[in-house]
Amino acid sequence: MNSGRSTEEFTIEKRGVLLIEDPLLNKGTAFTQEERVKHGLLGLLPPHVDTLEEQEERAYEAFCDFHTDIDKHIFLRQLQDENETLFYRLLLEHITEMMPIVYTPVVGLACQRFSHIYRRPRGIFISYPERDSMDAIFENIEHDVDVIVVTDGERILGLGDQGVGGMGIPIGKLSLYTLCGGVDPAKTLPIVLDLGTNNQERLDDPRYIGWRENRIKGAEYDAFIEQFVTAVKKRFPHVLLQWEDFASVDAERIIDKYRDDLCTFNDDIQGTAAVTTGTILAAITAAGGKLVDQNIVMLGAGSAGVGICLQLKQAMIDNGHSEAEARSHFYVIDRDGLLHSGRTDLDPLHQKLAQSPENLKGWDCDVTGTISFADVVRNSKPGVLVGATGQAGAFTEEIIREMAKHTNRPVIFPLSNPTSRAEAIPSDLLKWTDGKAVIATGSPFDPVEYNGVTHYIAQCNNSYIFPAMGLGILASRARRVTDSMFMAAAFALKETSPALKDPAASLLPSLTTIREVGRKIARAVAAAAIEAGVADSITEEEIDQRIEETMWTPEY
Numbered sequence: 182m183n184s185g186r187s188t189e190e191f192t193i194e195k196r197g198v199l200l201i202e203d204p205l206l207n208k209g210t211a212f213t214q215e216e217r218v219k220h221g222l223l224g225l226l227p228p229h230v231d232t233l234e235e236q237e238e239r240a241y242e243a244f245c246d247f248h249t250d251i252d253k254h255i256f257l258r259q260l261q262d263e264n265e266t267l268f269y270r271l272l273l274e275h276i277t278e279m280m281p282i283v284y285t286p287v288v289g290l291a292c293q294r295f296s297h298i299y300r301r302p303r304g305i306f307i308s309y310p311e312r313d314s315m316d317a318i319f320e321n322i323e324h325d326v327d328v329i330v331v332t333d334g335e336r337i338l339g340l341g342d343q344g345v346g347g348m349g350i351p352i353g354k355l356s357l358y359t360l361c362g363g364v365d366p367a368k369t370l371p372i373v374l375d376l377g378t379n380n381q382e383r384l385d386d387p388r389y390i391g392w393r394e395n396r397i398k399g400a401e402y403d404a405f406i407e408q409f410v411t412a413v414k415k416r417f418p419h420v421l422l423q424w425e426d427f428a429s430v431d432a433e434r435i436i437d438k439y440r441d442d443l444c445t446f447n448d449d450i451q452g453t454a455a456v457t458t459g460t461i462l463a464a465i466t467a468a469g470g471k472l473v474d475q476n477i478v479m480l481g482a483g484s485a486g487v488g489i490c491l492q493l494k495q496a497m498i499d500n501g502h503s504e505a506e507a508r509s510h511f512y513v514i515d516r517d518g519l520l521h522s523g524r525t526d527l528d529p530l531h532q533k534l535a536q537s538p539e540n541l542k543g544w545d546c547d548v549t550g551t552i553s554f555a556d557v558v559r560n561s562k563p564g565v566l567v568g569a570t571g572q573a574g575a576f577t578e579e580i581i582r583e584m585a586k587h588t589n590r591p592v593i594f595p596l597s598n599p600t601s602r603a604e605a606i607p608s609d610l611l612k613w614t615d616g617k618a619v620i621a622t623g624s625p626f627d628p629v630e631y632n633g634v635t636h637y638i639a640q641c642n643n644s645y646i647f648p649a650m651g652l653g654i655l656a657s658r659a660r661r662v663t664d665s666m667f668m669a670a671a672f673a674l675k676e677t678s679p680a681l682k683d684p685a686a687s688l689l690p691s692l693t694t695i696r697e698v699g700r701k702i703a704r705a706v707a708a709a710a711i712e713a714g715v716a717d718s719i720t721e722e723e724i725d726q727r728i729e730e731t732m733w734t735p736e737y
């Protein structure tokens with residue numbers, strides 16, 4: 182196991198104040214007397230020598246003294262910038278309480294308030310006017326990097342364009358790479374591409390610390406991305422590059438262009454698809470059903486919605502169904518209603534999910550024009566309903582009651598983040614379905630009591646996938662990221678579902694077991710990478726050994 186890092190290795194160069202100011206090396210009050218003498222720390226620290234446990238207890242006490250989520254977030258981010266070992270130890274001890282503070286939903290607020298709560302830099306900022314200095318920017322990063330998460334800040338959760346404030350997302354996602362996937366924090370790099378913002382509130386804010394211009398789009402945008410990918414490949418040829426929270430049209434174009442060019446994936450498309458496929462499979466299996474017997478309604482046809490449906494469709498095809506047969510089970514709805522082949526406005530990607538007119542015969546509405554969400558639910562009688570719209574309240578009482586009329590265990594996933602953007606809240610869904618709904622949400626929700634029964638709400642968030650994906654990729658040294666690796670991750674996740682053993686349990690395992698779940702998914706991902714020929718062949722034992730070697734644990 183890769184635990185802590187040896188002070189010996191690093192302190193050759195860093196002594197005294199510089200050592201204490203490096204969050205990757207700092208131990209604060211836990212530097213031993215011997216280390217204090219050796220590394221020029223005498224007098225720079227109070228006399229008592231703490232253990233990591235004592236430091237963690239003090240930090241937790243301080244955390245509890247903050248009463249708002251944003252203050253708690255600021256405290257934890259500061260701790261991360263002071264002492265990463267302590268930060269991760271604290272998070273591991275209190276993962277259920279603290280993950281929502283460093284990640285979804287509070288990270289959304291932190292992005293909105295980024296320019297106001299800013300303390301010190303982390304990662305790299307590449308702004309449009311500095312586009313010709315990318316190589317110089319990367320040269321300023323002196324350490325090895327295994328994983329980059331990059332955003333351009335245009336679609337931050339369901340909160341829209343946050344410009345440079347989007348940096349909160351790569352920082353939060355990489356914290357989870359370490360917390361959940363055991364990736365060494367010293368080998369991670371958050372990046373924001375600052376191509377301006379069209380958010381007028383940010384542009385008008387005197388505190389805004391991004392490039393104060395409207396967004397660059399079109400050919401200039403594509404040229405900038407090309408420069409970025411070229412610079413990444415030059416400086417870190419083997420890095421895993423994760424794209425996060427780009428506007429749908431850019432997200433899809435970018436991943437299509439670069440997926441065979443370096444080790445890369447888009448989390449909103451592929452990570453979300455895998456977690457949702459795994460969770461839906463768990464829900465259906467727990468209810469004794471089969472995927473191919475389900476009609477699936479997807480509200481929202483952006484990165485997440487399309488990614489999810491394409492992976493589920495592939496899972497049906499892998500199970501022996503024809504493409505047309507598999508497609509007939511999906512009812513995907515965008516702002517203009519159901520995607521169907523009678524529509525002339527569908528791009529090639531959406532055409533892959535368009536319903537054929539034959540399948541709409543006998544519907545009680547006009548099927549030649551706009552077919553609404555209500556029309557679709559009433560006529561298709563879905564067993565599964567997923568929301569990825571970013572629109573709070575999009576799952577109305579009327580529609581949910583209609584769905585519940587036709588199925589015993591309606592599977593309902595309002596996946597939009599943060600909490601304020603959920604398509605419906607679990608307590609309403611249980612009320613409207615008289616306790617029958619099987620629920621998973623994108624943001625965390627407390628368990629709900631309904632008629633004396635406690636319902637545990639799974640958090641169907643790509644956080645169950647991307648950290649484990651990273652671990653599997655690093656352990657197998659995969660050179661590319663294939664769809665088959667995401668399919669393997671989805672099936673491995675499904676196998677960890679507590680609901681498979683106890684239908685009353687949550688669909689997804691508790692966060693307290695996340696590192697164990699991550700190991701299982703990583704094993705499956707590594708095996709799939711070898712199978713796909715994008716990693717060199719090694720035995721299962723070697724995979725396990727590499728996973729343990731890669732896993733970093735917060736210890737001094």
Ligand SMILES: NC(=O)c1ccc[n+]([C@@H]2O[C@H](COP(=O)([O-])OP(=O)(O)OC[C@H]3O[C@@H](n4cnc5c(N)ncnc54)[C@H](O)[C@@H]3O)[C@@H](O)[C@H]2O)c1
Nearest residue numbers: 338339429481483484485515516570571597598623642643
């Ligand atoms: N739980 C997770 O792991 C997870 C992962 C990715 C995205 N998300 C969430 O999903 C939401 C969407 O993300 P995305 O990347 O797909 O964004 P996106 O902008 O690519 O897609 C949203 C789509 O929803 C459509 N839409 C909006 N309102 C609608 C309505 N009333 N009816 C039908 N369609 C409507 C939009 O036209 C757009 O196509 C966000 O809130 C995001 O936070 C959750």
Ligand SMILES: O=C(O)C[C@H](O)C(=O)O
Nearest residue numbers: 285338426449598642643
């Ligand atoms: O960030 C999250 O919580 C999940 C997802 O990537 C999103 O964009 O909503």
Ligand SMILES: [Mn+2]
Nearest residue numbers: 338425426449
């Ligand atoms: Mn995202």
